[in-house]
Amino acid sequence: MITKDIQLPVKKTETGMVANVLEQFNKAAHHIQLNPNIQRILNVTNNEIIIHFPVKMDNGDVEIFTGYRVQHNNALGPYKGGLRYHETVDIDAAKALAMWMTWKTSLAGLPYGGAKGGIKINPKLYSQSELERITRRFTYALGDNIGPEHDIPAPDVNTNAQTMAWIADTYMSTKSPSERSTYQHVVTGKPVGSGGIEGRDRSTGYGVFLTIKLWADKRNISLKGQRFIVQGFGNVGYWASYFMDQEGAILVGVQDAFASIYQPNGIDVNQLQSYINHNEGSVNDFADSKTIKKEDFFALDCDIIIPAALGNQITEENASLIKAKLIAEGANGPTNVSGERILLANGIEIIPDILCNSGGVIGSYFEWLQNRNGELWHMDEVLLKLEKTLQDSFNKVYNFAIAEDIDMRTAAYCIAIQRIEKAYIQRGIFP
The missing domain is CATH 3.40.50.720 (NAD(P)-binding Rossmann-like Domain)
Structure with a gap:
């Protein structure tokens, strides 16, 4: 039986971006009278991974780095979200960004959930070879916490196509030779010559x-x-x-x-x-x-x-x-x-x-499909499909905001949350 209750408050212990995203979420949840059991599920993350790992620097010294991967929700499909290299990266920032990814992928109609992560680092202080070793060691430490049908990272702040190529290569190297080619879509945002898709950069x-x-x-x-x-x-x-x-x-x-x-x-x-x-x-x-x-x-x-x-x-x-x-x-x-x-x-x-900014994850979805299905998409096709998807999303949000007399953010959240709620209602909660 589906019941309804009042808006759940933001926990007083949550600060910064986490409090921000939870307040946005709970405002929309209250507006659509979201099933309170589903609201409780979506107010928390599924998994929060913190990894401390050593890397040898160019001068021979070893530094210890801290990496994060937060997986918020996968009711609609594999976790999806970027990896950023920045001094502001911490568990709270990753939690907030992972939640936003859940709403973003749902709003776009993609078969994804939301995740986010990165390394607490100022990349400008390290050489290219050091960044490669840091990236590869972080990927190895994440292990099977990522995967092409489980959790698919992408570029974010201070990471790029080269970063994704290192991750893909490291991840595939941990698999048997006969299987490696089937794991290329473990990340998106790769260079075009390494399984990336034309137009993903823009x-x-x-x-x-x-x-x-x-x-x-x-x-x-x-x-x-x-x-x-x-x-x-x-x-x-x-x-x-x-x-x-x-x-x-x-x-x-x-x-x-x-x-x-x-x-x-x-x-x-x-x-x-x-x-x-x-x-x-x-x-x-x-x-x-x-x-x-x-x-x-x-x-x-x-x-x-x-x-x-x-x-x-x-x-x-x-x-x-x-x-x-x-x-x-x-x-x-x-x-x-x-x-x-x-x-x-x-x-x-x-x-x-x-x-x-959902064009990025939509482009990532196209790349993931290209790798998964062994296809080759050209830029004109990618941008045309991107335009159609975004136009559909924009019109839904705009029309919902007008019909409900609410702001566009709340409208976008309402649409995204309703899609996830429908999945939970249809499938139920295990056990």
Whole structure:
């Protein structure tokens, strides 16, 4: 018998991003009157893995690293989610990001659950050969906690196609020679020559752009001449900016971990990317731009903000300064609950992360299928399928938000949660 009860509170002991994602989840769960038994299941993770492992450095010294993999839920299919290499990686961050992945894959209609993880490390402090050894040792330590039909990692902050190639090679090396080729899809986001798929590198940024364009179409707004700023000019920030620029929008501000720049007349996207590639990955001192204070960035005069860096960037401390009419969340969890309340009260719309940046995991799904089925997909086909999937997701969220008179984030959560609830109701709880 299915029963209903009131919204479950966020535990007082949970802080930061975990509290943020749980409050978002419980708000949506209350709105749809989610089965309380299923709500209890989804409020916690299935598995939380912490691994301490030694790696020999180039100078012969041994360092001990800490890696994490959190598997939130797999009711809809194998766990899926990225691995990040960053000093902020810890068990709470991994838990929050894993939960967001569960909602993201469900909303996109993919046969996946949610996971996330990484290593607490500043990769800039290590050589390429050290990073390879760290990655391979972490993969070996994870063992069968990952697998192509169990848990499928992908690139995230400070990891890339090369990282995924090392993981795939290490994982396959632990299998018998006759089986190795069947394990290629243990990760996605690989180089094209090593089982990757054309277009995966730009799929997240392209998805951010697509959701902005779909929003603009609903509002009868042309993106031509729209002024936008981007926080984080890595893979997601660059490709989102590239496609926005192609549509005629004007990039006027960029912020990274080192500097914040502003140019009201517009920043050339490709020139900036070239500059970053030759300037240790930073926008600092980019020609023909003004350097501004970090705290003034979100207050810049613009129409659209694309936060594409880390979580908890738009908060109660800066949300009231924002002049833009749209926040398109290229990052995971860039807006905390208190900041979102201020934005919504000020009439600023938000395309939520689980919709806005879902192009990455959708592209990963295509790569996984390509490997699994022994197929070869070309970029045009990938981007076309990505566009159709995102358009379907966007329309569902937009129409649900209008029909229920709620914000788009809550609408996205409601749709994602209902799909998981249906799976639990149909299959039951073992035993």
